[in-house]
Amino acid sequence: MTNSDLGAPSRLRDRIGRKVGKMLGQWGVFFRGFLEHPRMVGSIIPSSRFTIQRMLGPVDWQRCKLFVEYGPGVGTFCLPVLEHLPGDGRLIAVDTNPLFVDYLNRIITDSRFTAVLGSAEDVEEIVRSAGHDHADYILSGLPFSTLPGGVGERIVASTHRILRPGGAFMAYQFTAAVRDLMRADFARIDSDFEFWNVLPCKLFWGWKS
Template sequence: MKDTGLVAMTEFLRHPSMVGSAFPATARMVRHMLAPIDWDNVRTAVEYGPGSGRFTFAMLARMRPDARLLAIETGAEFVEKLRASSDDPRLIVAHGSAEDVGRHLTENSLGYADVILSGLPFSTLKQEDAETIMRVTGSALAPSGIFAAYQMRTAVLSLINRQFVDVRQGYEWWNIPPCHLYWASKLRGEGSYEDQIGGSASA
């Protein structure tokens, strides 16, 4: 089986509009992105576009023994790699689109998600697809759930602002390429990330 870096590069060249970057995220960016989330209270998490699994395995390391992580991926090689790389019973790898997150949650008896993390490149998606994904994301989240996203560009911000009322932003330079980071909640002043954004990179 191809190594993680080669799979990431190959899938990026094949589907540049669906793969956020040809390079896996740095450990620093993973920490920065995940630190604001209260993982002790996460029972169901979803990841859009797990790719090579950099965030996937970091999320699993932070999650409770009884939690579940649904990773939704369109790339067949990424799906194969993820399934072969982990025997963690908490991980469910679904081959499909984020637009069908509701169906994937239902089929796996997971209910609403407490956290949805997205690495999908919203700036290169068709506008109608991006809007659909954001709409179903809002429907799939629990009332106090958090939507988190890392992006090379800021195109996703207008979509987030339409769906969520409490939106926080960050930036991570220590990554190729540097990324804009977003954490959003449907309830103002509720997300567990509220007081943690500032120093989260070193968490």
């Protein structure tokens, strides 16, 4: 078997992803991102409006100057966040997939928004490089149950350090893995469940005291 044979499945997957992306627009981009990085995308289908409403419900928008999102995908949460964010607020979306980062920076022209190519582990550096001392709220759709060992713990610890007192780390997941990780840093964790989502998901809010 040659090297070209070994690379054939990957090339075929990329071609399929590009074709689907062209045909289906936003949904195609999301599907292509899932094909390319399945372990880093929580679901093949974007979150429902019910999940978005319930997840963002506890946010005190008047006190939100910096909102950070991990794993924004095609921006399912980005536009609702921008609709509520104050005029002097800012939204930073962090993703390891350049496909999603490029797509978001092209379609979202709001000056309060920036998509950054990087890891949630580096959120402290990302926030400070943007000129902020802290974040008010951090939202994550990352699939913590499938992240490599130690990565989830480092993300949660960095998230806790960069949040302001009274701020929250918010996560929507299909498992409770992130709640178990959050317990090491967050004394108060609220939880809920959203049935009207594909698949139904668990919601968590870790509050920094």
